[in-house]
Amino acid sequence: MEVWRWLVSLYVGFMLLAVSMGKFVVEKNSLKVVSPDKVAGTYDSSIGNFGIPQYGGSMSGNIVFPKDNNKGCKEFDQSFKSHPGALPTILLLDRGSCFFALKVWNAQKAGASAVLVADDIEEPLITMDSPEEEESIAKYVENITIPSALIEKSFGGKLKGAVNDREMVIVNLDWREAVPHPDDRVEYELWTNSNDECGVKCDMLMEFLREFKGAAQILEKGGYTQFTPNYITWYCPQAFKQSKQCKSQCINHGRYCAPDPEQDFSTGYDGKDVVIENLRQLCVFITVKAAKKPWVWWDYVTDFQIRCPMKEKKYNKECANAVIKSLGIDVRQVDECMGDPDADTENPVLKEEQQNQIGKGSRGDVTILPTLVVNNRQYRGKLEKGAVLKAICAGFKDTTEPAVCLSTDMETNECLNDHGGCWHDKAANVTACRDTFRGRVCECPLVDGVQFRGDGYTKCEAIGLGRCMINHGGCWHDARNGHAFSACSDNERDKCQCPPGFKGDGFKNCEDIDECKEKKACQCPQCSCKNTWGSYDCSCSGDLLYIKDHDTCISKAASQGRSTWAALWLILIGIAMIAGGAYLVYKYRIRQYMDSEIRAIMAQYMPLDSQGEVPNHVSDQRA
Template sequence: MELRTFHHHLLQGFMLLSFISNCCARFVVEKNSLTVTSPEKIKGTHDSAIGNFGIPQYGGSMAGVVVYPKENQKACKSFGDFGISFKSKPGSLPTFVLVDRGDCFFALKVWNVQQAGASAVLVADDIEEALITMDNPEEDSSSAKYIENITIPSALIEKTFGETLKKAISGGDMVNVNLDWREAVPHPDDRVEYELWTNSNDECGVKCDMLMAFVKDFKGAAQILEKGGYTQFTPHYITWYCPQAFTLSRQCKSQCINRGRYCAPDPEQDFSSGYEGKDVVIENLRQLCVFKVANETNRPWVWWDYVTDFQIRCPMKEKKYNKECADVVIKSLGLDAKKIEKCMGDPDADMENPVLKEEQDAQVGKGSRGDVTILPTLVVNNRQYRGKLAKGAVLKAICAGFEETTEPAVCLSGDVETNECLENNGGCWQDKAANLTACRDTFRGRVCECPLVDGVQFKGDGYSHCEPGGPGRCKINNGGCWHESQNGSAYSACLDNGDVKCQCPPGFKGDGVKSCEDIDECKEKRACQCPECSCKNTWGSYECTCNGDLLYIRDHDTCISKSGTEVRSAWAAMSVILIGLAMAGGGAYLVYKYRLRSYMDSEIRAIMAQYMPLDSQGEVPNHVSNDRA
């Protein structure tokens, strides 16, 4: 081994050991439950450790039949060499293959079983110990090919439990089990908090390539979740510190900033060429500050844009992994470069950097979460994710963190699952005529729940019946009343006056529920009664027309001339009335004039008689009052 390589590994070992000793490192094994449902004699629930590869069914469960192969029991060779297939027959339960630990990598065992057609793998431990996490092997070109393509879930079980399963199978029992991941991620509310422990280094081999591919692929879904307020995402970056005795060494100076306080491995594992570990620490710090500044402007999702753009525009291979290229990306995203620089501080200062100090503190496990020591690491609701770092698998784990039935639409996309309501309506109530269903697809499966449509809440069990209730029911399938359309006209018998009832509309007769028949207004002589009118019945109404060039006035049930010169019917009657009124007025005026004249004549005669009595009249009474008796 070359001396520089020895020094490199020695330094990394010191940094990791110092981190562990100071933080009381604690690795937490993430578990799911495995329940034996038959045979009766071994029924019960046991813990199993989720494999750190493949695709665990977060939020769901899987039932299957356990088989233990008679050959290749450690699954280190291809089962095809032994003529063995675990593919389930149509209509039968999936096959779970039980294999023994030892002789080869866990991931290789799972890959060989997957290639033989199994749906899941149980690995029985070979020693009595607490459960451990089955991890990926150190990636090389040969293992990377199959690790990337493992899609079935796997779990490690304790030796004693494995022996119990083997004994039951060898005794001829059919062993049915249920793998359950529903509680693997807590789901207390309608928001998920998750964090990704990542790295800006793009020259660390297979793991870096996998991480870069994931970030680019997951960016869209992550931004949808953030913009909708469904999640709270936080990026993190692992750093180590250099032991005090080595702070002045060449290795520490090239891999650390702030006098050995924050370090990262050399990207090329060569101290004499290429980029240095401190370059990675500085870019990690910049990406943390990008997130902080974007978060201050309520745009935390911009972090995903910066990281993906930086990977594309500023790669190490093209010698663009530097501040100048980063500044161009920052400017293109409309971020405040001065605030980011201020956040980063001075990497040469002999003092703590508050941003990176916070990151080192966050690496320490809290509560149910263990220490973060592996890159990349995903943490969902304070539980470390186990499985393939791929969009669909990670999205499934995040969606499992939502409280049931609160998952956003992205959790029901094709990346996560199929829609269970599409087949036989999920077995729920439906009204095909109104295109209504009680089936609602959720991340954990379909729910039969009476719907809320246009403000109208349907009530019922959701399985056999749902009925609309409350005001506005006429909007939904006409409140169950009769309705029909003909020739562009539509009528409904639903009447909503606070209490819905079925009553045939004007122009119809019937019970209003099953039927309403058109009334022939013409036959029943309800319309068009004027002499010049002719009546034609229509569906739900009628039409009146007039003879010749006359115009029908529906409000008065009469016809008038279109030119207005000829008066008919009501106009003639109105003329008679007007003439009558005029004559009555004239007569009244003549009577008034006659009485007035008579009165005037008598007064004049009385006055004249006082002075010159007429021969034809007697003595006229004196109209002057007299005060004497």
């Protein structure tokens, strides 16, 4: 009885904290009825907190309301699996008599692709949550993969009425705006817990942290996301602060509390042990974030799970510090961040966490553990790697998703099926279809530095330099008998102009010009013209030779004679130039020698004014 009173008081403490300032927000997706016309329109539906909602996507389906077992609390004895080529089946069920999750599980086993649950009272929409942890229940909750949503009673009545009238009821479930996507970076936070002895939910959380670690670190290292871990704590009501239970489950004199891991105050670890480790994990994140390595937090929490589990009695400070040191984190900085858990003062880190639990703006209170928040919107659904990554990827602005969001594990490439209906050039293997997380877009591409321009749907043309390298820039081209011609020219930029010897629009056709027929060549009397593809050949009758530059025929003998005389004249001119050059050199050298001798003789008999006496040339030779 005392334990029960303690748990109730702890819960009341949390509720007082939550409702004092915030509110719980029901996360919704859009539901559009396509037919029949009497029901057509857009309606709200609240996303179930289990299964895998198709964040970033949509699903069209045919509504089926079963005649029997319309609450879905028993297994169905019929199949709702759609036939090939038909729309998926969206099963409509009534609320009541059993857990929401059990209804969806039975529908999934019967082949339904999604489930809508019609409320049984007129009230604002609520969130369908998974039931409390029980081994038998956990097995099917964990295996639910189809999306589900709750709809209002009045809307459910309209759908059932149309189905009963044997009308085809087609609806579209749309999750594309369920997560805001304003820019090319996603901010997300995970409200988690270090407790590994709380049952099925803790096991699922620990498994998720291990599986999602790789993708989270890739996104964080690439600067695509900004991640923040958070931890829920409660406070002990004033009346219980001096109680044994409060002292064992809280730190800082009842300010920050957590439930007993084993729900047994007499054995095992206490709630305060969980609060202290939660605080340590927060301080690890603060420390590594300051070192600009926030992704190391994922290494710490996953390593701590493996090396320091409660079951092996290693859930303590010594084991935690060993993990911290192995990752190169400064233990001293972490300890300083944590402060004194026995002090009768506020802990700034945990105080901020309690304030963060309160809903702000469009985000409601965080009351469910674990909870993922993406771009300030709470995630609903199974905490599983693929589902969570899909929700995070839905938070990127269109066409800015990183490669990890476009992997085959995440989505189907819509460009593979007839290029998504976009423009494509089969010959050049170029398409305007580009696959994104929310579907394909038709945009003229940039290929090997060459930009295409057009509407992307019916037309794309290569523009600028290099365009002729890609399918001849969309211009006409053809090849015959080893000769190839193209109407594309880089110098003409965006134009297509038939090459010399052809005429046409340059885009779809260029026809050979018959120069012979149009009398553009071979007009001399002795000429004979033969048209070829893209050009022509001229020949002369008899012993004559055709000179193309002058469009005339001359005698081959005259041509040869002229060539011989030309060669002879060239030889003679060359000899004459060599002889003239040699003569000039000879004259220059002789003149220099004569000047030198004359100056020497005159210097002996008549010294120059500009120089002194010159030694006797003969006496110099005798010495």
